[in-house]
Amino acid sequence: MLSFQKIINKLQDFWIKNNCVLIQPLDMEVGAATFHHQTVFRALGKDPWRAVFVQPCRRPSDGRYAKNPNRLQHYYQMQVLIKPSPEDSQELYIKSLEKVGIDWDLNDIKFVEDDWESPTLGAAGLGWEVQCNGMEISQFTYFQQMGSIDCDPVSLELTYGLERLAMFIQNVDNIFDIIWDDSGTTYGDIFKTNEEQMCHYNFQYAPEKYLFDSFASLEKSSEQLIDNNLPLPAYELCVKASHSFNLLDSRGLISAAERQAYILRIRSLVQKCCQLISKKYE
Amino acid sequence: MNDFLLEIYGEEIPTSCQSLMKSQFRLIFESFFLKEKISFSELEVYSTSRRICILAKQLLKKKNSKKTEIRGPRTSANEIALDGFMRSNNVKDVKYLKKKIVNGKEYFFFHKELTDKKIEEILLINIPKILNDIKWKKSMRWSSFSEKWIRPIKNIFCIYGEKTIKFNYAGISASNFFYGNYHYSTNQIKCRNVDSYKKKLKEKFVEIDGEDRKKNIYKQLDNFCKKNNLIYKFSDTLVTKVSDSVEWPNIFFGKFDETFFNIPDFILETIITEKQDNFSFRKKNNELSNFFAFVSNKEFSKKDKLISGNQNVLKARFSDAQFFLNEDKKISFSERYAKLSTIVFYDNLGTLQDRSERISDLCKIISKLISYNIGRYSKNLVFSNIDLTTEVVKEFPSLQGQVGGYYAKLEGLDSELCDAFACQYKNTINNKKINISVILSLAQKIDSIFGFFSTQKKISGSGDPFGVRRNVLSIIKILIENRISLNLNILFEECGLIYKKQNIKERVDLTIVFDFFNKRTEGYFIEEGYNHSLVRANLIEKIINPFESFIKVKKLDNFLNSHKGKFFMSAFKRLNSITENSAKISSVVESIFQVKEEKKLYSEIKKLRLQIKKNEDNDNLEIYARIAKPINDFLDNVQVNVTDEKIRKNRKNLLLECRNNLNSHYNFSLLDN
Numbered sequence: 032m033l034s035f036q037k038i039i040n041k042l043q044d045f046w047i048k049n050n051c052v053l054i055q056p057l058d059m060e061v062g063a064a065t066f067h068h069q070t071v072f073r074a075l076g077k078d079p080w081r082a083v084f085v086q087p088c089r090r091p092s093d094g095r096y097a098k099n100p101n102r103l104q105h106y107y108q109m110q111v112l113i114k115p116s117p118e119d120s121q122e123l124y125i126k127s128l129e130k131v132g133i134d135w136d137l138n139d140i141k142f143v144e145d146d147w148e149s150p151t152l153g154a155a156g157l158g159w160e161v162q163c164n165g166m167e168i169s170q171f172t173y174f175q176q177m178g179s180i181d182c183d184p185v186s187l188e189l190t191y192g193l194e195r196l197a198m199f200i201q202n203v204d205n206i207f208d209i210i211w212d213d214s215g216t217t218y219g220d221i222f223k224t225n226e227e228q229m230c231h232y233n234f235q236y237a238p239e240k241y242l243f244d245s246f247a248s249l250e251k252s253s254e255q256l257i258d259n260n261l262p263l264p265a266y267e268l269c270v271k272a273s274h275s276f277n278l279l280d281s282r283g284l285i286s287a288a289e290r291q292a293y294i295l296r297i298r299s300l301v302q303k304c305c306q307l308i309s310k311k312y313e
Numbered sequence: 314m315n316d317f318l319l320e321i322y323g324e325e326i327p328t329s330c331q332s333l334m335k336s337q338f339r340l341i342f343e344s345f346f347l348k349e350k351i352s353f354s355e356l357e358v359y360s361t362s363r364r365i366c367i368l369a370k371q372l373l374k375k376k377n378s379k380k381t382e383i384r385g386p387r388t389s390a391n392e393i394a395l396d397g398f399m400r401s402n403n404v405k406d407v408k409y410l411k412k413k414i415v416n417g418k419e420y421f422f423f424h425k426e427l428t429d430k431k432i433e434e435i436l437l438i439n440i441p442k443i444l445n446d447i448k449w450k451k452s453m454r455w456s457s458f459s460e461k462w463i464r465p466i467k468n469i470f471c472i473y474g475e476k477t478i479k480f481n482y483a484g485i486s487a488s489n490f491f492y493g494n495y496h497y498s499t500n501q502i503k504c505r506n507v508d509s510y511k512k513k514l515k516e517k518f519v520e521i522d523g524e525d526r527k528k529n530i531y532k533q534l535d536n537f538c539k540k541n542n543l544i545y546k547f548s549d550t551l552v553t554k555v556s557d558s559v560e561w562p563n564i565f566f567g568k569f570d571e572t573f574f575n576i577p578d579f580i581l582e583t584i585i586t587e588k589q590d591n592f593s594f595r596k597k598n599n600e601l602s603n604f605f606a607f608v609s610n611k612e613f614s615k616k617d618k619l620i621s622g623n624q625n626v627l628k629a630r631f632s633d634a635q636f637f638l639n640e641d642k643k644i645s646f647s648e649r650y651a652k653l654s655t656i657v658f659y660d661n662l663g664t665l666q667d668r669s670e671r672i673s674d675l676c677k678i679i680s681k682l683i684s685y686n687i688g689r690y691s692k693n694l695v696f697s698n699i700d701l702t703t704e705v706v707k708e709f710p711s712l713q714g715q716v717g718g719y720y721a722k723l724e725g726l727d728s729e730l731c732d733a734f735a736c737q738y739k740n741t742i743n744n745k746k747i748n749i750s751v752i753l754s755l756a757q758k759i760d761s762i763f764g765f766f767s768t769q770k771k772i773s774g775s776g777d778p779f780g781v782r783r784n785v786l787s788i789i790k791i792l793i794e795n796r797i798s799l800n801l802n803i804l805f806e807e808c809g810l811i812y813k814k815q816n817i818k819e820r821v822d823l824t825i826v827f828d829f830f831n832k833r834t835e836g837y838f839i840e841e842g843y844n845h846s847l848v849r850a851n852l853i854e855k856i857i858n859p860f861e862s863f864i865k866v867k868k869l870d871n872f873l874n875s876h877k878g879k880f881f882m883s884a885f886k887r888l889n890s891i892t893e894n895s896a897k898i899s900s901v902v903e904s905i906f907q908v909k910e911e912k913k914l915y916s917e918i919k920k921l922r923l924q925i926k927k928n929e930d931n932d933n934l935e936i937y938a939r940i941a942k943p944i945n946d947f948l949d950n951v952q953v954n955v956t957d958e959k960i961r962k963n964r965k966n967l968l969l970e971c972r973n974n975l976n977s978h979y980n981f982s983l984l985d986n
Binding site: 121137142173 | 701
């Protein structure tokens, strides 16, 4: 059986052989691999780019105190970004699945309409969620906009939900039963306690005042950095603000109608960062 | 057999845009052929998950030969000039030229025959342009190409008869081959006409006709139902969606564990049909069955892995729902209600608890306005929003309301109130009688609308976070369909007072709200088939009461279509044309009336004025019928432009007064076109 770590290795090897740079995760809390500045900023400008990386992601609201077999507040995505998108995007992706034992002929692999959007990043793309025998295992997106700027050329972004993929490959129906390595260490051995404790923090203890204040102060600092033409650090503060917002959301302190306003505040900053980066490419 | 075949083949085309695209393709090609005077015997447009194609049988171009006369050098010119002229027109011998005298000088002329462009040339030039002009609902760019299409294109097959139309589009050169279902093979296929195209596709597991794919799915579903004594209730839209997601539908059946039946049916069905695009079944006694079906693009000799995979997905989704339900049940109603006070509804609009209280207060005000006894429900109305704190709603936002109703039932609340919680967000509630569902739905939407206008935000094409457009239309529909006369001006004013009571500074300009309502009401009537000016003629009052407006429109429509109404309108039109550009009115002086027609007309005006002033029986249109004759009598028998200035002015004022009074309840001038 392919262990979780082998799945990662095989996919990375495949993409390295297909001329991708193996980069390392962003050392900050992000809700999705797309937030890596090697994705956000590389999607802009004309220069070609090919990269693969694993990114730990945090979505505080998705936590279930380790009691739900399919949900985590912390999980892993593997992302591939190729600019310009290659002619044989789908074929490459299908070949990559074969490397981890998902045979095209024996499984029902479907590309189901799912236009991707990150309102926070002002990013939008068209593509599909990829389902294997009904289970979503990847997101397949052609970026059209980033930071509200049109992408030209267009990048292909592939995102593998590594836990989902492993559950499918290993035929387990509980995330915590995923086999991590050949000695039999499970995902639960490594992460269960972490999940439990982080959920308590995310849902009950994340400090309300601190989060509201930090959101406001990060926003302000980011603006100052933008004024000083420093889009990279300014963007990092947006990422931090975004995580504060996610925690406020998981604490249930923001209503559905108000969420939009917070998202727009981050988006307008990210947009400015992207504009500054774009100018540098010109 | 000169058939034309164009197939654009590419990565998976979303199901949501296929039907619109097919009709656009048809329209564009039909008008293109018409413009180019190309006829065809049949034109078909099809789509699958991977291709869209247009097939036209027996293209023919109407012959349209013309001759044109080209003037050459003078006959006296040297040979070099003549040679040049002959070369440029491809004339081999001077005998093919004619001589003609123009303005006293003799010239060579060549009679050139203009032949039409061949069909293949026309196609070659125009197809890339057509493809460029096609607008998908959401199109995209890919790689470094500037062209847009729904998804990246992989192959373009384009033939006319035996010829390949070799144009280029989005980096692809059109070719004379196409592909079958990529789940089965990747070989290139060739054909020469429409019939063989369809046949060859079928051999390669592509059913090009969406209707046939649907029939196939229905047939397999019917057989299954017959065998297992089941029925299905899902919409045809779901079948269309599923059939457009494949090229070759193969249906598979699975089962879920019966222990999941402790989850309410509406959640199970939402997961099966909305989340997974699978089909659900019911037993003959209407109980949900644990069978489900799904469709794949290919046949499988070993189905076990496929079916168990899909079963596992449902199991995971149901387990999620089960988990959420269990978690939700741990928190009591009163705890949830308290939790609402920690969630901000919107900047400066208070918390969700504030909103719940406002909705409850509004229910009471509406009940009072329409004389409905809300007594037994009033205590628990504040719980209408508590499902917003539940995990199930966070997971399935489309079930907001329904979940509230379900939990309220578990809490033992009055069942009518539970139903009201469940359907409060629905666009229409057609009970034919007033009940708490109708009232709660109105209250919930009124608060939303008032709240939105208080934020001073503008509604844009995509920016309508409060769903104001939908809510306003829903209120109009609910009021009219349930025959509820409700003065919305009073209600919105009361709404303002409730906000004040909560110390929320509201900054609503009610005239903007009313304008918005008027526009939507107008739209609703027009959709119901009433003439635009008739509707506008009715909406001159500042009181927003959609049901009363509806009655008014209906009555006026009936009146205008009656004999009396037509008679009145013809009199009004005469009056209107005479008074159209008249100066501002001053009072009519009765004492200087000269003739009986003046007196009669004025006395009818006074009656009308009184009726409108008292606001009694305004929809009794008899008075308009009665005034028609005095108007005609006056216009037939009384001269306005007399020499005596006082009398002349007075008569003009009388007519103006008459028109203005007639226009004060309905604006008949708007109907005079």
